[in-house]
Amino acid sequence: MLAHELIEQGLNQLDIGFQPEQIDTLLNFVQMLQKWNKKFNLTAVSETEAIIHKHLFDSLAVLPYIRGKTVLDIGSGAGFPGIPLAIFLPKINFSLLDSNGKKTRFLTQAFIQLGLKNVNVLQSRVEQLDKSEKFDNVICRAFAPLAKAVALSKFHVESKGQLLFMKAQAITAEIQDLSETYAVETIELAVPGVAEQRFLARVVNFSK
Numbered sequence: 001m002l003a004h005e006l007i008e009q010g011l012n013q014l015d016i017g018f019q020p021e022q023i024d025t026l027l028n029f030v031q032m033l034q035k036w037n038k039k040f041n042l043t044a045v046s047e048t049e050a051i052i053h054k055h056l057f058d059s060l061a062v063l064p065y066i067r068g069k070t071v072l073d074i075g076s077g078a079g080f081p082g083i084p085l086a087i088f089l090p091k092i093n094f095s096l097l098d099s100n101g102k103k104t105r106f107l108t109q110a111f112i113q114l115g116l117k118n119v120n121v122l123q124s125r126v127e128q129l130d131k132s133e134k135f136d137n138v139i140c141r142a143f144a145p146l147a148k149a150v151a152l153s154k155f156h157v158e159s160k161g162q163l164l165f166m167k168a169q170a171i172t173a174e175i176q177d178l179s180e181t182y183a184v185e186t187i188e189l190a191v192p193g194v195a196e197q198r199f200l201a202r203v204v205n206f207s208k
Contacts, residue, residue, distance in 0.1 A: 003027055003048050010057045010192040016088060025087050025114050026056055032110055033078055040102045042078040053193030058166070059084040059141075061189040062200055065164060068136025072097060072156055074126050075143050079107055081166065082139075086111075086119045093118050095135070099125045131155045141166040146174035150182065150203055163203040171201055181205055 001009075007026055011018050030051050037046055045054050059081030066085065069092055073082035076096035086094040096107050096119060104123040111119035122129070138157045143149050149165055157163055165171075175184050183205045189198040 003030070003052065006049065006052055007056070010052065011060070013190075013192045014057065014060055014063070016060060016063060018088070022087055026084065028114060029079070029083055029087075029110060030056070032106075032113060036106050036109075037078075040106065042103060042106060049193075053191070055080050056084050057192045058194065058198065060088065061191045061198065062139070062164060062166060063088060065187065065200060065202065066092065066137055066139075068158070068161060069093060070135040071095070071137040071139060072133075072135040072153075074138060074140040074153055076107060077103055077141075079110055081141055082119070083107075083110060083114075083116070086116050087114070090118055093120075095120055095122055095133075097122045097124060097126060097129065099123065126152050126156070129156065134158050134161070136161045137164060138162075139164040139166070142168065145177070146171055146184075146201060146203075147177040150178065161204075165201040165203070167199040167201055168196060170197070170199060175201075178203075 004023055007023050030048060036042055045051055062081060063085060071092060071094045073094060073096045076082045076098045082094045082096045098104050104121050107121045134156055136158050138153045146165060150163060153163055182203055185202040187200040189200055191198050
């Protein structure tokens with residue numbers, strides 16, 4: 001199956017409406033990633049089909065849970081989940097945070113080349129980010145155990161916002177390590193082409 005058809009099929013499975021140019025933008029992003037990956041080793045996943053399933057669809061599976069007007073993507077790396085989400089949520093502003101200079105250079109080139117007006121890139125560790133910077137959504141993918149991830153990111157979420165942690169396994173034990181002041185909702189995600197389980201932990205009620 002051609003990559004274009006594979007993406008269209010996956011978007012239909014995820015029940016995400018799309019314009020043809022959005023699929024073209026995703027494909028351009030995949031090609032950019034593969035080109036840069038040869039020099040900078042941005043991701044261990046390099047085959048086109050694997051990138052589509054394990055990165056693009058994995059990122060877009062959380063799209064229904066994004067709300068508000070702003071998103072901070074902590075440890076964005078090669079742009080996941082931030083770039084795919086920004087392509088399909090053009091009215092929401094995305095800040096992609098990473099401390100690695102090679103990755104932030106790639107992210108900067110990516111949003112410029114893809115023509116994304118709703119993306120900006122921040123090179124920093126989350127611990128060093130100005131605590132006055134607050135967002136409706138703070139999201140991260142395979143970032144840290146839940147208690148540590150909350151401790152590092154809670155300062156950057158609006159009072160009525162949410163922390164979203166993308167996980168590859170159930171996190172019952174991690175939830176038990178959290179303070180009772182937090183409310184955690186665990187959502188199982190279905191990612192096209194990915195047999196392994198995927199989860200989204202949604203955390204609200206923040207003690208500053």
